Amino acid sequence: MHTFFSCSFAQEVWKLIPLRQVVHLATNINFKQALVEFRTAVCLPPSGIATTAFPWVLWAIWSTRNLHVFENRILSPMETATKALNLGREWNNAQQQIQSVKKVILTLRRSTGNNGESGTYTTCRSDAAYDKRSKRAGIAWIFSNGNGTHLSHGSATLESITTPLVAKQLRSDLVSSLHWNLSTKSSKLSLTT
Structure with a gap:
């Protein structure tokens, strides 16, 4: 929990994510409770993310940590937040592509x-x-x-x-x-x- 929410680096990353509402977490919260709290934390429209950014921010923080620990590469909180938002946009685009393919499939099934x-x-x-x-x-x-x-x-x-x-x-x-x-x-x- 500390790595994702409490350490100063993670807090800086979360501040840079354009959430509609700030999510306040208690210091003794567990991961499941954090997930529930973030379920409704949707990014603002300019981000291009139509759903919660929660998994993308967690993954960006974790992979940035791994870059630091295993490759001695350091990314800033801004680079990490940008990485999270890019991952979220990529996911949303992929879901839209899947929906387009499903429409093609339905049309073909009928024909x-x-x-x-x-x-x-x-x-x-x-x-x-x-x-x-x-x-x-x-x-x-x-x-x-x-x-x-x-x-x-x-x-x-x-x-x-x-x-x-x-x-x-x-x-x-x-x-x-x-x-x-x-x-x-x-x-x-x-x-x-």
């Missing part, structure tokens, strides 16, 4: 027909491409049955993608969800990436 279902397995060919400059990714997929008949296909462009790994993970999640929709119509799946 997937019953054509060509005579094969005993489904093959999915998919890929993702990432553009670092624009932070955009493109994903595409084609499902076909054992006879080579196309069951479903599509593509999507995703905005605010932070790394190629995020693009690949979103592609994987999308393909898994699409397969779930088609799996009730076939017995096996072969995935090609």
